[in-house]
Amino acid sequence: METVNRPHANNMVRWAEKRDKVLVLSADLTSSCEAEDFRKAYPERFFSMGMAEQNMMSFAAGLAREGYYPYVHTFAVFICRRPFDQVAMSIAYPNLPVRMIGFLPGITTPGGATHQAIDDIALMRIIPNLTILECGDATEVESVLDVAQAVNGPVYVRMLRGEVPRLFDCGEPMQLGRARVLAEGRDIAILSSGICTEEVMRITAPVQARGLSLRHLHISTHKPFDDPTVSEALAAARLGVITIENHTIMGGLGSAVAELMAEAGLGKRLIRLGIKDQYAHGASRPYLMEKYGLNAAAVMHAIEQLTGETLGIQIQDIPTTVVPAPHATAKPEDL
Amino acid sequence: MSTVDAVETTAWLEEAQRVATAVRRRVLEHTLKNNGGYLSQACSSAEILATLYLRIMKLGPSQGELVPRSFPGVPAANNPNSFTGADYNGPQAPDLDRFIFSPVHYALVLYSLLIEVGRLDTRALDHFNKDGSTMELIGAEHSPGHEVTAGSLSQAISQAAGIALARKLRGDTGRVWVFMSDGEFEEGQTWEALAAIAYHRIDNLGIYVDANGQQCDGHMDSVMNIEPLRARLLAFGADAHEVDGHDLQALAALAQRPRDGKALVVIGRTDPCRDMDLLRRRAPKLHYVRFSSEQERQEYEHALIKMSEVEKEPHDGNR
Numbered sequence: 001m002e003t004v005n006r007p008h009a010n011n012m013v014r015w016a017e018k019r020d021k022v023l024v025l026s027a028d029l030t031s032s033c034e035a036e037d038f039r040k041a042y043p044e045r046f047f048s049m050g051m052a053e054q055n056m057m058s059f060a061a062g063l064a065r066e067g068y069y070p071y072v073h074t075f076a077v078f079i080c081r082r083p084f085d086q087v088a089m090s091i092a093y094p095n096l097p098v099r100m101i102g103f104l105p106g107i108t109t110p111g112g113a114t115h116q117a118i119d120d121i122a123l124m125r126i127i128p129n130l131t132i133l134e135c136g137d138a139t140e141v142e143s144v145l146d147v148a149q150a151v152n153g154p155v156y157v158r159m160l161r162g163e164v165p166r167l168f169d170c171g172e173p174m175q176l177g178r179a180r181v182l183a184e185g186r187d188i189a190i191l192s193s194g195i196c197t198e199e200v201m202r203i204t205a206p207v208q209a210r211g212l213s214l215r216h217l218h219i220s221t222h223k224p225f226d227d228p229t230v231s232e233a234l235a236a237a238r239l240g241v242i243t244i245e246n247h248t249i250m251g252g253l254g255s256a257v258a259e260l261m262a263e264a265g266l267g268k269r270l271i272r273l274g275i276k277d278q279y280a281h282g283a284s285r286p287y288l289m290e291k292y293g294l295n296a297a298a299v300m301h302a303i304e305q306l307t308g309e310t311l312g313i314q315i316q317d318i319p320t321t322v323v324p325a326p327h328a329t330a331k332p333e334d335l
Numbered sequence: 336m337s338t339v340d341a342v343e344t345t346a347w348l349e350e351a352q353r354v355a356t357a358v359r360r361r362v363l364e365h366t367l368k369n370n371g372g373y374l375s376q377a378c379s380s381a382e383i384l385a386t387l388y389l390r391i392m393k394l395g396p397s398q399g400e401l402v403p404r405s406f407p408g409v410p411a412a413n414n415p416n417s418f419t420g421a422d423y424n425g426p427q428a429p430d431l432d433r434f435i436f437s438p439v440h441y442a443l444v445l446y447s448l449l450i451e452v453g454r455l456d457t458r459a460l461d462h463f464n465k466d467g468s469t470m471e472l473i474g475a476e477h478s479p480g481h482e483v484t485a486g487s488l489s490q491a492i493s494q495a496a497g498i499a500l501a502r503k504l505r506g507d508t509g510r511v512w513v514f515m516s517d518g519e520f521e522e523g524q525t526w527e528a529l530a531a532i533a534y535h536r537i538d539n540l541g542i543y544v545d546a547n548g549q550q551c552d553g554h555m556d557s558v559m560n561i562e563p564l565r566a567r568l569l570a571f572g573a574d575a576h577e578v579d580g581h582d583l584q585a586l587a588a589l590a591q592r593p594r595d596g597k598a599l600v601v602i603g604r605t606d607p608c609r610d611m612d613l614l615r616r617r618a619p620k621l622h623y624v625r626f627s628s629e630q631e632r633q634e635y636e637h638a639l640i641k642m643s644e645v646e647k648e649p650h651d652g653n654r
Contacts, residue, residue: 062497
């Protein structure tokens with residue numbers, strides 16, 4: 001599988017070239033958030049705000065009120081946890097076009113609980129006016145800025161960095177509120193987001209080969225969550241629905257799907273895969289994906305639960321996921 | 336100073352003192368009407384706000400309606416009707432100043448001031464604290480004279496700094512003025528903002544602080560210490576000064592200081608019971624006045640009558 005090295009770093013420079021109202025604000029994580037190239041290319045549009053996220057968020061709101069588009073770059077935890085009140089009151093309440101680019105989603109970092117954003121989508125989802133986007137591959141990283149910039153209001157982007165696989169064709173960019181249909185079927189609907197989509201893609205062919213039809217949707221817009229493609233898939237799923245997300249199962253994709261299913265009165269089974277109601281800790285990505293059930297094996301087990309039958313697929317028969325080295329070009333301390 | 340300047344100087348001082356006195360009277364009147372209110376804040380801040388509006392800020396004529404508009408709904412992508420109350424401070428133009436009001440529980444003080452400077456109708460406070468009105472008890476960006484939603488304290492200084500930086504990037508000559516309360520200097524965000532303001536040399540920003548020494552739990556000394564405030568501000572790179580916050584001339588003079596890369600911060604030391612001696616009995620709980628007995632209420636009614644007589648105005652404030 002093709003991987004792309006630092007797609008955001010390059011895209012941000014290219015994309016911002018002719019957009020002179022686009023500014024980048026950073027809180028001492030500039031190279032860690034792949035904004036260093038922007039800083040070098042457009043120093044007059046880069047503002048170092050220091051390790052002070054509360055001020056940075058309200059400050060960005062002030063710039064946005066004056067017609068600028070601040071692209072705030074920091075780790076997702078430092079957007080969604082520490083300055084939650086500032087995001088809600090300075091940025092979201094006035095519906096200002098601040099774009100918050102959050103890095104290190106879920107267990108993509110060995111940085112431990114303080115650095116792992118396992119609750120960011122849940123926290124952002126309850127804030128009115130906010131749009132929430134999540135990148136699942138290099139094509140989405142390269143197209144998410146266009147999607148974000150077209151939104152009339154604040155946007156939170158769950159971003160990937162470093163070496164990122166390309167799962168989707170370059171000619172099929174991310175679209176607001178549109179799920180990607182990656183497999184068609186009527187037995188089970190599987191909805192995945194972020195790095196979990198690749199895990200589901202690994203098993204769809206072997207499972208379909210055993211006569212079970214799966215409809216696999218990749219979700220990149222968490223809010224608004226009103227895509228008819230999703231509702232149709234949930235309604236059509238004969239045996240039930242599985243969600244998988246690099247996030248706690250409370251408040252994220254699994255919860256959003258549960259809400260839709262309950263409101264539609266579908267009355268069918270839903271298995272939410274993701275981090276259960278607990279914190280993770282610092283370790284490698286494959287180890288954490290295994291430990292917290294975010295991988296292909298977990299999806300197969302969920303399918304078996306819904307069908308009541310053993311699939312008989314050996315995990316070694318499944319092609320392996322590309323696991324990029326953690327930020328291959330960065331210094332080890334650049335968690 | 337020429338004779339003309341001297342006369343003009345005297346004229347604004349008299350007008351500012353009249354406004355400050357009338358603001359106190361009006362806030363007392365509505366505190367009585369509502370059986371409670373942020374009264375001590377009017378006593379402490381009236382001169383600072385009057386000086387900002389009458390002498391310091393370069394504002395154009397109000398673009399707002401004399402009778403305040405109804406609440407238009409919260410800002411949202413699908414609500415084209417939302418607005419801010421900044422139009423009461425005049426149009427936005429490169430050479431004009433902007434006003435950012437931070438401690439929005441002082442809203443009644445600002446509404447009263449806007450009436451006294453002719454930017455709101457004398458009957459505008461009929462809408463105060465009424466359901467569906469923009470004249471809310473704690474102001475938000477839709478409230479007259481307000482530009483940002485600042486009720487979560489200390490967020491306004493950062494927003495103002497962002498606005499000021501944007502104005503610098505654009506080459507505007509107008510300044511951004513922020514009115515703050517001293518309690519906000521307990522919030523970490525205030526100091527984050529001051530560090531960023533100094534680092535980015537945002538010197539088109541000026542901050543006036545009503546240092547009345549009071550907060551919700553009582554006297555600030557009993558809650559947390561922010562002193563020595565001026566020394567702390569200087570250490571953070573601000574052009575910080577400390578004056579009697581009821582001294583109109585001293586407050587106004589500091590706004591004339593040359594801009595040398597530093598933001599101006601003026602700490603106005605104020606008396607939360609200024610011209611309202613009755614309030615002293617309630618010390619140290621002055622943050623929100625709610626009358627405890629009919630007798631107390633009547634004492635304040637008498638004080639109001641006295642104040643109105645001194646102003647030689649009818650009770651309802653019509654002049």
